[in-house]
Amino acid sequence: MKPALEVNHISKSFRLTHNAQPYLSLRDSLAGMFTRRSRASKEMFHALDDVSFAVERGEAVGIIGKNGAGKSTLLKILSKITPPNSGSVRVRGRIASLLEVGTGFHPELSGRENVYLNGAILGMSRAEINRNFDDIIDFSGTGKFADTPLKHFSSGMQLRLAFAVAAFLEPEIIVIDEVLAVGDAEFQQKCLGKMDDISRSGRTILFVSHNMAAVQSLCSKTILLSGGKVKSTGKTADVIAGYLNENLGSASxxxxxxxxxxxxxxxxxxxxxxxxxxxxxxxxxxxxxxxxxxxxxxxxxxxxxxxxxxxxxxxxxxxxxxxxxxxxxxxxxxxxxxxxxxxxxxxxxxxxxxxxxxxxxxxxxxxxxxxxxxxxxxxxxxxxxxxxxxxxxxxxxxxxxxx
Amino acid sequence: MEEPAEYEIKPRTSFTPGIAELVQYRELFYFFTWRDIKVKYKQTVLGFAWTVLQPLLMMVLFTLFFSRAISPSAGALPYPVFVLSGLLPWMLFSSGLANAGNSMVANANMIKKIYFPRLILPISAVLVALFDMLMALPVFAGVLLFYGVAPGWQAVWCVPLALVLIVITTVGAGCLLSALTLKYRDFRYIIPFLIQILLFATPVIYPPGFVQQKWIAQLLMLNPMSGAVSLFRAMFHGQGVDAMHLALSGAMALLLLLAGVFYFRKTESYFADLA
The missing domain is CATH 2.70.50.60 (abc- transporter (atp binding component) like domain)
Structure with missing residues (x-):
């Protein structure tokens, strides 16, 4: 069987501007048309540099690395949020990405309405949400508040509701950023259990985290990114051991x-x-x-x-x-x-x-x-x-x- | 297990309007439109009343200030009816354009975190304005009743066709401006100003023949909204719109749609980096 994900030599770089904001002002652009200085002085930052790997179907793969190693950029490319500058990714199956839980949640809408909205944004059809609605509310444990505006939910409840929606996605490939880094321990445990179920059901998981313990318990294979390149890849325990050893010199x-x-x-x-x-x-x-x-x-x-x-x-x-x-x-x-x-x-x-x-x-x-x-x-x-x-x-x- | 659908993520090279994807995500149109309508009416005390009050108040204001000056050339229609029948299509355009232009920046958080065809955002923003306008139609009927004016049978095709023309124009301009606003935040200030100027370039408060200088009148014909507003008003007898003018407005609207969607799709892939 062909791999679920084939990442072939992708690179992505950003132009470093020294402005605080990424967007431009019309004034600067107009001024730039008449002056030559700007172009040369721009530095490029290589967030990803010739990254290749493959993920087999049904595999749970962890992605670890320090801040700035390119983990988020990689996830954004796999989620189609931003395109690579070069290279390509071959995807076999529907991909759902959770770079954040509760994307699109609106405080004025009720819990029920937000489940539908968030589900639709994540790519669920209305029929799918209808089918899973009771289970989602059950899983989140916010049953009594389904018709209360979200702004009256505690942040923990909002998070639980958001994760519950995501947990009922049914894609072949699921890409998860550190959404588990928040929430109380009991709920985290529930989430890890759910993710374990997902990986057991034969779906492919890509999991990015700083939490080595979570990666270790969930992923059989791990990729270590460093400076935008794949530093090592292999069995989770080996890669994590290598990563921790590498950090010996720069101890906290x-x-x-x-x-x-x-x-x-x-x-x-x-x-x-x-x-x-x-x-x-x-x-x-x-x-x-x-x-x-x-x-x-x-x-x-x-x-x-x-x-x-x-x-x-x-x-x-x-x-x-x-x-x-x-x-x-x-x-x-x-x-x-x-x-x-x-x-x-x-x-x-x-x-x-x-x-x-x-x-x-x-x-x-x-x-x-x-x-x-x-x-x-x-x-x-x-x-x-x-x-x-x-x-x-x-x-x-x-x-x-x-x- | 069957082989699932396969696709490739790579740097974008050629232009496609991406219609297949829009169809695949069609439910999002509904959800975004529904969200904006819900939120709008939950956050305001008067709720739906605003949709209705706004054109009515504008009608009263314009009637107070301009009916004396413009009335003789407004034909057989009472000036309040004349101006309201211009304001309704105008407000569809102006609030649609304002919503759509701001839609990318307003939803920047979502754009940075999840993928869906971005075109859904400005289009849904226009659909919200369309919904508002349809909500205001009963009040329009009330005003007609009050002044004892009845639309002719031609309303059956004039009104829907005018709405289609306005939606095309607004989506086109909205896509263009939303992409520009994301890149250059200056456009947040330009759009309201632009809408104000266009109000005077569209026969909303004055009839089409009001502008005397021939070259200015011809220039204003290029504005697709001028044909659309005239067409909407053509539901009343004696308020015709000539075919040439309509064809020109239609062509301009389509051109705007093409240009807007083309620019939007061209810059779309980098929205997440700019937002």
Whole structure:
């Protein structure tokens, strides 16, 4: 069978204008007709540069990469929103793209009316919407409000309604941008489940995300874009591992933004090494400055990216003998954090310098994110995901008796 | 499993009007028109009344200021009837053009996020204006009743043909202006000004023979709306429109439609980058 999508050498570049807006003013255009300067000074930005790949029918493919790697441009080309400058894409089947949920939603219209409008914009026929209408409302859980204007919906409800419409699209190929990055955990879980159903039903999925855990759980194959080119492509676990390794050098870091240095406080925090896919610990380096020699505890807190406290670890607070002895001046402490029993997903790292129950030196709130990305293929077991909303810590459970 | 439909995404090279696609997405015409009508009437206190009040108030104003000066040349028709029968087709054109011209910018968010044939937006904007005009027709009938004027049997073909002519003109100009507005935001200020000027270049408040200078009268004949308004008014006895004038208006309207759709389709693929 021929592949569902064949991307052949597509390139797309934009002219970089130094205006804030992409549109032109008539004055500039008229002036441009009489002067020669403008043309030469325009820089081109290559958003995509000779990108080729193929997606087999029924395959779920993830697309990852840093901001500016060309992910959005690629999606826009596949969605026919913008054409490539060169190259072509061969598409076999109806394609539906979800670059945003709720495109075309209007606040003055009721929930019901918006379902019809949004469905039509996404390419559903009225008959299709009629057929699925009750299921859509059910899935969104906004049943009582179907006839209330959308402006009275909470943003969460709007989002749920929007995703519900999209979930009932019946195209052969579905292209999804990070629509899951929003919404409460329960609904996210529902969405991931729905997407899993979609991919099991033999439809082709292209999924762009920053959420490695979601890509890992959904996609068998992944493409890594970097600087507008395909950097690597292959099995999801391998590509993600490569991507995380590549980022080792440019580890996240944090510097407190303050005018006056505290007598004892952090001057810098670096993520030296993210947690490994096989459970290797994350390594974080704390640079601490102190005006005087003193004893302090270093507390480390991890929060889920929805803000819920997820884990706590400390040098000193829980065990007296691990307190840090600071000397006057600057020192660094490199700390390993074992995240191998934590759910896959993003965690914000916060840190405190305190003398337990006595003194409070400094706090670094949400210094940066650490992504836990355990690879289920290594152990053969399932990996706990943050999105499941079962908690953040994999609780060890042992069978004592079984009769 | 059967092989699904296959198509190719590539840089656009040749011009096609894209009618097959418009047919495929035909339900969107309905949904966009329906949305705009719904929203318009939900957001205003007087709702539908506006559609009716607007031409009536204009009629009263024009009657107050111009009936003395223009009346003798308006033929047998009472001036209020004369001016209202010009204002109704005119308002279809002017509000259709204003809506259509702004339609791309107003829906920029959608254009950036999802694909559908873009032509649906300006065309739906004109359909909204058409709906408004049809809603105002009963009031027109009321005014006719009040003045005791009855249209002749020729109304059966004059009115629909005039509406078709206006819709063609408005869609053509609307497509052109919506594409231009997206690229050059200056057109947001140009369009209302243009509509004001065209009001005086169209026999809405004055009869066609009102302009004395021959070359100006001939120049005004090129305006497709002049034929359309005269044709609409030809529903009354003694308000004829000559065939040559009508043919010229029809030709101009088609030319405008072709030019508008051609420019629109030519620039359409880059709308998302500009919006």
């Amino acid at each position: 870091s944090y510097e407190p933004n303050r005018a006056i240095q505290k007598p004892t406080g952090f001057t810098r925090i670096d993520l030296v090494k993210p947690p490994g896919t096989n459970g290797e610990p994350a390594v974080v380096r704390f640079t601490i400055h102190s005006d005087k020699a003193c004893t302090t505890a270093l507390d480390i807190r991890l929060q889920s990216y929805q803000g819920a406290p997820a884990a706590f670890g400390s040098l000193g607070t829980l065990q007296r003998d691990t307190l840090l002895q600071l000397h006057s001046g600057t020192q660094t402490a490199e700390v390993s954090i074992d995240m191998s029993r934590m759910a896959n997903g993003l965690y914000a790292l916060s840190a405190d310098l305190t003398v337990p129950h006595k003194e409070y030196y400094d706090r670094a709130d949400m210094a940066f994110y650490i992504e836990n990305c355990l690879n289920p293929a290594q152990s053969g077991d399932e990996i706990l995901l943050q999105e499941w909303n079962y908690g953040y810590y994999h609780l060890p459970v042992n069978l004592n008796t079984f009769k």
